[in-house]
Amino acid sequence: MTAPPAAATTDRSLPRRTRVPAPRGLVTASLSVLVAGLLVLHAAVPNTLGHLGSLLESFLPWLGLAVPPLLGVALLRRSTIALVTLPLPVAAWLGLFAGVAAPAADVPYDLTVVQHNVSDENPDPAGTVRALTAVSPDLIALEEVTEQALADWSAALSPAYPHTAIQGTVGLWSKYPVSDVRVVEIRPRAIVDDWSRGMRATVRLPQGDVAVYVAHLPSLRLGWTHGFGSTRRDGSAEKLGAALAAEPSQRVLLLGDLNGTLDDRGLDPVTSQLTSDRSDFAFSWPAPAPLARIDHVLARGATVTHVWSLPRTGSDHLPVAARIRL
Missing domain, CATH: 3.60.10.10 (Endonuclease/exonuclease/phosphatase)
Known part of the structure; x- marks a missing residue:
């Protein structure tokens, strides 16, 4: 006579593992922080490898062009964190180049x-x-x-x-x-x-x-x-x-x-x-x-x-x- 098969047992005391999704737009938010950091801390980029610091500084104003596509992605993804971080590169750019956006003053000259x-x-x-x-x-x-x-x-x-x-x-x-x-x-x-x-x-x-x-x-x-x-x-x-x-x-x-x-x-x-x-x-x-x-x-x-x-x-x-x- 054969023994009946053992009943499958489960340990109900162990909690199930649940995956917590990453915040939506995290990559976009990270890129916003990166652009802001490059604008504010461009002098910290080392020049030892291929003069990368000088290369960045030569075209520094053009980093502002990253803002419109970042805004578009943030809106498309409906990402709160991306929208919250987007003012960082805007503020950094304006801090460096706000004078260009202002009307030219009529200053006397010789x-x-x-x-x-x-x-x-x-x-x-x-x-x-x-x-x-x-x-x-x-x-x-x-x-x-x-x-x-x-x-x-x-x-x-x-x-x-x-x-x-x-x-x-x-x-x-x-x-x-x-x-x-x-x-x-x-x-x-x-x-x-x-x-x-x-x-x-x-x-x-x-x-x-x-x-x-x-x-x-x-x-x-x-x-x-x-x-x-x-x-x-x-x-x-x-x-x-x-x-x-x-x-x-x-x-x-x-x-x-x-x-x-x-x-x-x-x-x-x-x-x-x-x-x-x-x-x-x-x-x-x-x-x-x-x-x-x-x-x-x-x-x-x-x-x-x-x-x-x-x-x-x-x-x-x-x-x-x-x-x-x-």
């Missing part, structure tokens, strides 16, 4: 200047000069002025700007007398060829003398092997910063293609000594679809009251104009 990398392949110097002089500047600084094209630039500019200073591939055209012109050595160590992209001159204005620097820092290279290649640019910025620190004049202007934005830490040796206006993005590069202001007008002992970009010329950069209060 001087108008124009800065432009004209490109060594510019096919229309005369047309470019017409665009630059449309705002009636007192000073015009140019970079990438080749020896072959110098006569064309001088012919177009000299009638209205008879006072000129040229050193290497950078030049200054002025309505006012220019003196004490000299080279500023900003060549980075890695460049051994003939390379002259910095100069300093004294301009005698009705309000008094001002030291004017014109500079063109090395270009950046973005690639898989070296990342955001700013090493040469950074080395050149250090030399320019040292020259500015040694400048005895109380009033100093710097006009140039610095190949970096005001937020880029690689330009700290320069931007820690001189200031500019941030009431307009004034993006200057690349000309077909400007993404960053890498052409600058900065001052010490004077105030840059407004900076704005001018219409496109035959260059891959847009010209930048500025008003100065002395």
Whole structure:
């Protein structure tokens, strides 16, 4: 005789495991916090690996474009946590760039200047000069002025700007007398060829003398092997910063293609000594679809009251104009 099968038993004393679903929109909320953190703490992003910190700072305003898609996803998901965290990147962006959203103030000024990398392949110097002089500047600084094209630039500019200073591939055209012109050595160590992209001159204005620097820092290279290649640019910025620190004049202007934005830490040796206006993005590069202001007008002992970009010329950069209060 066989024994009856044992009855199945269950331990009803053990609680069932129940899965608690993750809050809806957690990924979206995390991305909002990340964007806010990058905006506020961009200086904490290390530059040791491919100069990622400088790369982020070069395009910092564009992080604001993350907000509309994050808002769309939060609404689509009907996520409370995503909607609650969304004001964080908005507040962070406004904290950095709120001045751009405000109407431009009508501030008195004494001087108008124009800065432009004209490109060594510019096919229309005369047309470019017409665009630059449309705002009636007192000073015009140019970079990438080749020896072959110098006569064309001088012919177009000299009638209205008879006072000129040229050193290497950078030049200054002025309505006012220019003196004490000299080279500023900003060549980075890695460049051994003939390379002259910095100069300093004294301009005698009705309000008094001002030291004017014109500079063109090395270009950046973005690639898989070296990342955001700013090493040469950074080395050149250090030399320019040292020259500015040694400048005895109380009033100093710097006009140039610095190949970096005001937020880029690689330009700290320069931007820690001189200031500019941030009431307009004034993006200057690349000309077909400007993404960053890498052409600058900065001052010490004077105030840059407004900076704005001018219409496109035959260059891959847009010209930048500025008003100065002395």
